[in-house]
Amino acid sequence: MxxxxxxxxxxxxxxxxxxxxxxxxxxxxxxxxxxxxxxxxxxxxxxxxxxxxxxxxxxxxxxxxxxxxxxxxxxxxxxxxxxxxxxxxxxxxxxxxxxxxxxxxxxxxxxxxxxxxxxxxxxQLFLAKGVKVAGLGDFALTPKQAASLAKDQTVRGxxxxxxxxxxxxxxxxxxxxxxxxxxRTPREMAADRMSGQSRGPSGSQMHRVERTGNPSLLERAPAIRAALDEPDWPHSQRRLAAIGIGLRPAIRSSKANGEKVVGLILFDLTDTQNSIKASQLDGDGRRYGLVQIEKRRESGTPTLGEWWPTAAATVPAPESATDIDETSIRDDFEAYRARCLHQRREASVRRKQLKEQYAKDRKAVAKALMEKRRQQAQSLAASARRAFYAYFSTHVRKPRLAKLEGELRDALRALRLPRVMQWHEFIAQRPMASQSVTDRNVASQTNASLRIDRPIAKSPRLVQSDQKGSSNVKPMDKVEPVPTEANDLEWLIALQRQRSGPGR
Missing domain, CATH: 3.30.930.30 (BirA Bifunctional Protein; domain 2)
Structure with a gap:
């Protein structure tokens, strides 16, 4: 559960x-x-x-x-x-x-x-920090449990x-x-890690692996542990950089104490968002949280908080030679994600514009309806106005405002975009890796659900030749304009509404 x-x-x-x-x-x-x-x-x-x-x-x-x-x-x-x-x-x-x-x-x-x-x-009463009592600590203390402990062993929270x-x-x-x-309970999981079972990737990390294709840093856990076992931070930093990993402190800010180093973060030098906490490396009877790492080092060794402000900038490790096709596929994937992000930004701007316009229109319509109600109520007796107000609100004002809101919903619905594919989905729909696929072809494959086939605008000369060659061909009275911008979102929306008809 x-x-x-x-x-x-x-x-x-x-x-x-x-x-x-x-x-x-x-x-x-x-x-x-x-x-x-x-x-x-x-x-x-x-x-x-x-x-x-x-x-x-x-x-x-x-x-x-x-x-x-x-x-x-x-x-x-x-x-x-x-x-x-x-x-x-x-x-x-x-x-x-x-x-x-x-x-x-x-x-x-x-x-x-x-x-x-x-x-x-x-x-309620809880065990104080650092106090361990068998059978207690998983829940708030009952009065009977608290009475059996010394006063300095409990704390109110x-x-x-x-x-x-x-x-x-x-x-x-x-x-x-x-x-x-x-x-397993949190205590059981901690005991398993100390007995040799290291912690696996979290759900969000696994989701990120599927989305980006970059493996979790936990796959390189033995090499990272060896680097963190170095006698000081400069040696650890150089050894981590050699395997493409950087380190940075986790900092907590408060008004009373200012900035304080409270942990250690490890990240991929080629993708800084791919990161883990050092404590996730616990295993084989050793703990790798910041406090535990520094406890194992000799006294007098600078702590991470003391060394970090003077540390040299981490230089990304040189990229290893990769297969050309794999590099091309990853470049196409990044280009696809960039296009999707651009489309979403445009749609977000358009949504904001629609909502602002709706707020203005609603205010104007509500004001006009109130004026109309006032004018009609003037011709009624005072005793009949309350019933008229209720009728007007139910049968005139609410339907009109509901229609306006429905138009906004339809406009927002037209701006919906398909879900962005994750890395494994992108790979699955790709052709053979040896084939070169341009960004435009990738876009046509990945955005098939969004694509709208645009009409081909024939020149007047072609129209005349068609008319001469076949008497069954009707002349083109009107040609839908083709926008100059390939990402003309407003044009796509207008064309989609035109083709869907009023019934959809």
Whole structure:
């Protein structure tokens, strides 16, 4: 079971996210009159705590596909236990199951402000940093557990302290309790890394490999570990540069302490966005976080924070000779992505223009309708005006504004572009690597779903010769103009509307 948790301050999109255009099932509501009124009623309660920053708590729980669909009572029981862990038992709550995925999952929204007290949950007790006690630390401490510890072993924190970590441990407990597919707890994963099982690429890193084709740095983990085991940072930097990898500090800024080095980032010198944390190299009984690396070095060795400001700029390692066809394919892929990015920028500018024009038109139409309503109401008796206002709003004003909004939606829909292909998809649709493919051919293959066949404008001489050669050929009265710019987006939109007709 995979948990996710987020905190926010706005209830505005709650109902839209839970219900609109989704196959859903409301499992439970508490403290609100209905699911439709949940956002307004939660916002009203949240307004009681003016200083509270995180008044919305959104949690999603996703079961594994092989676990099938869980019963509604099981989901409610899990959420009740989360209530107890975060001290939200009397708070407003909505539980909705979504059925738009292959796996069973629910979304839970809480208002973290108590409707009885007008305050968020009180602070809870946790183990202090560096304190390890068997059987404790995965969750907030109960009063009985806290009483068994020394005062300096505990620390007070907000109710949402280490929220994701606590939810992960909660899910592991539920998996064992209900016999679901069991994953490892954060403690178990750390123990496995220390026993020799190194951490693999994260989901976002795997997605980036598929999108760009650049392998993850974890594939070069042994060489990177050897470089980081050097006696000081200059030696580590030179050895990393020799294998095409650079390093930089992870810096945290605060008003009280300014900038502080808190970690180490490793990146590919030919693609700086391809990076990992040094702690992802943990394994074989050794840890490679910044603190652990510097602890293993001799006393007096400059730390990363001391050495980095004076460090020489990292020079990218010379590129190794690659196959010409592979280089050509990668160049075509980069050109394709650049074209797609340009198209999206143009579409974004056009969307902004349409929305600005819609706002102006709506304001003008609303003003004209109000003037029209005022003029028509003058001829009515005062007692009849209230009913007239309701009729005018329902049958005149709302339909007119809805029509205007529909025109905007149609215009925005015409600007939609197909999804940008990832590297493996681009390779799959390519011809044989030995064939030279120009950028224009690649564009015609990859953007086939977007391409609109343009008419060929015949010259008057060709039209006359056609008329002489065949009496069945009608003269061309009008030829659609062909734009000079190949990426004339407005022309494409206009032509697409013309051909689609009013019924689409």
């Amino acid at each position: 995979i948990p996710e948790i987020k905190f926010g301050r706005d209830f505005g999109g709650l109902v839209n996210y839970l219900m609109d255009h989704r196959d859903h099932e409301v499992l439970d509501i508490r403290g609100v009159s209905s699911i439709d009124m949940a956002a307004q009623e939660m916002a009203l309660v949240a307004s009681m705590a003016r200083r509270a920053k995180s008044v919305v708590m959104h949690c999603s729980l996703s079961a594994a596909i092989e676990d099938g669909q869980l019963a509604a009572t099981e989901w409610r029981q899990m959420v009740d236990e989360i209530d107890s862990e975060f001290d939200l038992s009397n708070h407003q709550r909505v539980i909705v199951r979504h059925k738009d995925k292959d796996y069973d999952h629910v979304h839970i929204f809480w208002c973290t402000v108590n409707p009885d007290t007008g305050q968020t949950p009180p602070k 907000s109710f949402n302290r280490h929220a994701l970590y606590r939810l992960q441990n909660f899910c592991r407990r539920i998996e064992r309790k209900l016999g679901l597919r069991c994953l």
